[in-house]
Structure formats: C-alpha cells, structure tokens
Amino acid sequence: MIGTSERGGIAGILREWRGRRGVSQLELALRAGTTQRHVSFIESGRSAPGRGMVIRLAESLGMPLRERNVLLLAAGYAPAYPETRLGDPALAPVRTALEGILRGHQPYPAVIVDRHGDLVSANDAFWALAGDVAPGLLVPPVSVPRVLLDPGGMAPRIVNLDVWAWHVIDHLRGEAARDPGGRLDALVADLVELVPDRPRPGPDHLGFAVPLRLRHGDGELRLLTTLTHFGTAVDVTVAELRLEAFLPADAATAAVLSGGS
Template identity: 50%
Template sequence: MTTSPAAQGHVGELLRDWRLRRNLSQLDLANRADVSTRHLSYVETGRSRPTSAMVLRLCAHLDVPLREQNQILLAAGFAPAHPEHALSDPPMAEANAALEAILAAHHPYPALVVDRHWELVAANEAAFALLDGVDPDLLEPPVNVLRVSVHPRGLAPRIANLDEWRAQLAVRLRREHDATGDRALRELADEIAGDLDLLPASAALVVPLQLRAGDAVLSFISTTTVFGTPREVTLSELAIEAFYPADEVTRQALTGPPR
C-alpha cells in the first residue's frame, strides 16, 4: 500500500512539503494567505500550532487535494473537514445519477469514469465494446484502465501507435503525481513507461488512441471532465474520460454513414 506525503510527519512539515511542491517561498504563501511570514515560519517549524481554519486556508492556497487536506488536519489534531462516501451511498445519489446520464448521453462514443488511480468506476456500452478480445482476467475488478490499455493481453496488440500512447500516458501520470503527491501515480507511470525512451514531439495537436478494429483503424481523441468545486473526497477524485472520433472513418464506424 502506498501513501501520500500527507500520511506522515507533523502538520508544519506537511504544509512545508506542499509549499515546496508548489514552488512557493514562505513570503509568496504568506502574501496569498494573508498571514505573516513569521507566523507561517513558526507553523512550519512546529513552534506554533495552527487552528483548523488556518490549516484549511493554507491548504486552499496550496491547492492541496481534499484527501490530503483531511490527513493534514488529522496530523494537526483536528477532525477531517471533507466527507468521503461510496458512490452507492444515499448522499451521492444525485452525483451518481449525473455520471450515469453523462455516460448514456455520450453514446455511441465511448466514455468511462475513473478514480484517482485510474481504476474503472463506470463506463457506457461503447467503451465496453472496445474491450473485445481483452483477457477476461484483466477485467476482474478492480480494473485499472491504463494497465489494460498497454498490457500484452489487453488492448496493446490492437493499438497502432502503442509507443506514442504509452509515452503520453506516462507523461500525464507524472504530471498528476506532481500535482497530487500520490506516489501510486508515479509508480504507475514508471510501470507503463517501462524502458520506453521519450519520443520526439509530434506535430499533431493531440495524441490520439489509434485502435485496430478488423481491417480499419479507429482513431479517438479524449477529453477529461471533473466535478466543479467538489467538497467531497470521492467526487473530487473522479474523472470522466470521453472519447470522440478523430476522423470521419471512426465517426462512421460508430454512427453509420451520413444520410
């Protein structure tokens, strides 16, 4: 089991780690949070114990994820401020209904919902259709969609631009690790990249997923959607990955020829 930096250490060390991760000086953060640099220094060195309100204020200006904010509050001796529920829990009914509606509305194009570690939460029928030929063992929960995409018994044999796809996934995961401090994301990035050398930049505006389907190659571009201003841990960590045709061949394969 991996833990984030906020799982260990006293509150001042954790806040300092996040400040350094965001490349901010004490003066920068003090000005943003409207506190004195002396007080911030005392908090970081453990000479002053911050209030829960101060912890949350500093976390907000450091863009600390909600899960890690709760851990920092615990380190400071306070109760977590942000609730966490399973999607099946009653308080999440409206959010769960919204996710299902988005997935259904995106058909006939593929769309899926993933958590912070890219494990599958939900998907529409078009997304499941792309998994034809994947080893059933790889589809036993929990399903990590990125591992499935690059696994030799997953989608890898059907991805026409596999090296380019793997490289951009690794870059994205490392960027997410830098933003969240979640070591599991860095480990997943290293696993996916393997011994792959960094590929030269392509002239394409985006890196498509090029998937062989019979004699054709389906090409998709993707967008990511998250909940706006979430105050709940689970919702803050969910993302909807929606795929769109990158060319007319793919569009017609999914929707049929224009009438």
C-alpha cells in the first residue's frame, strides 16, 4: 500500500521533486530505467513502486539522502540511509579525516558546517580571521553565515559587503531549494534584513561570486572561497557536511596569512 506524508505521500513528493528539477515524466523514466506510464501511475497513486524503483527514482532526481529516506517512508519502506551522530565511534575515521583536512589547510582559514550552515569545526586560521566577532554569535550552534554577515560579526570589515553578501545569500537560497526544511529559508530571510540592498548590476558587473575583500590592518585581504562535500557518502550526517575553505586571491594575501607580513 502506498505510504502517505504531509506532502501527499510518494505521489506528491515525487511530483514536487520532479518540478524542482524541471524534469519531465519521460526524462525521469529514462533516467530510472522504467516507462513514462509507470511514472505517471506512481504520481497519480495508481501504482505502488518497489523499493528498488523508489531508490532509482530518488537517485535520478538527485535528491539528498535525507529526502530519499522520506520518499522511502512515504512508499511504505524503511529508510535506506543511516543518520549517525557525528560523535558516534562509527564516524571516528570521518572525523579524523576532516580534522586532518582542516589542519592541512593551514595557514588558510577553513570551516566544516552542517546542512544549516552551523559550525562543526574550524581551524585556527579561521578563528584568527574571525577576530573580534561578538561573543553572542559564537554561542553554539554557531551559524557561519551569521558570523560572516551579521553587524556584530565580520560584516563591518568586509569592504565589498554590498556585493559579497549576496553571493552568500544566493548560495544559501540554492541549498534551501535543494534541501527544503525551513531553517535555511528563515536564515536567508534574516540575513537579507541585515545586509545592504542588492546592488543594481552596472556595465562592469562580474556577478556576485566575487572575492571576499576583508579589511586587515592598513590594507585588505582578498580571499576566494571553495565548497567541498562528500560525493559518495551513504550516511545522511556525512553527506550533509560541507568544507568551506578560504584561499588567497593574490600574493599579498598569501603572504599575510602565511605570516610573511
């Protein structure tokens, strides 16, 4: 029997995610190795897919592991992907690897965050970069986007806040669309109220994904950001972790971060 959920059971969830991805029933069927007729029957509630088909449909839509479990439950099956606490001994090798990556990124700042942007771990270089962040922003759970964009955080030192803030916000909006949940939507709404209005693009506009320009002493640091995640994780917790690293965009910044000036 087809399971149900607050979003209308597997039929409603499947339609919702197919709409999010902009995928037709035919395209989804081809990806999942089935027929458009079968996908149509599932979405209309006329057919109950097997467990393997549910997993193939979820994979074909690129659904996050957490949402794949939701789809399985809605279809009447047990979740396929465990969600292990990060402190669990089973994830000790993962924690060791992550801490090694953070140390290895020194002397450049790097953080590990969860799906909500909350801090999991950071290296010493990040804390040095954060500097005089208001203590209230560092009370767990620490929201890294808030540390960056809140007036009590790093925002007053960001030279190009009017542009760079929207790079952060647009990324969070994309994450919220891929992994619906509410907390990210609320975070985006809060941050929009904190930062300058989105600037109108001029003739020399290069987009909002620009280097972070951070005041430092009498000059400024110019930093590029990278985001990395586990591409082959089968545990929900691990799959939702993100490494955000800051890299020097010029030689002067590299020298400062390396202690050369």
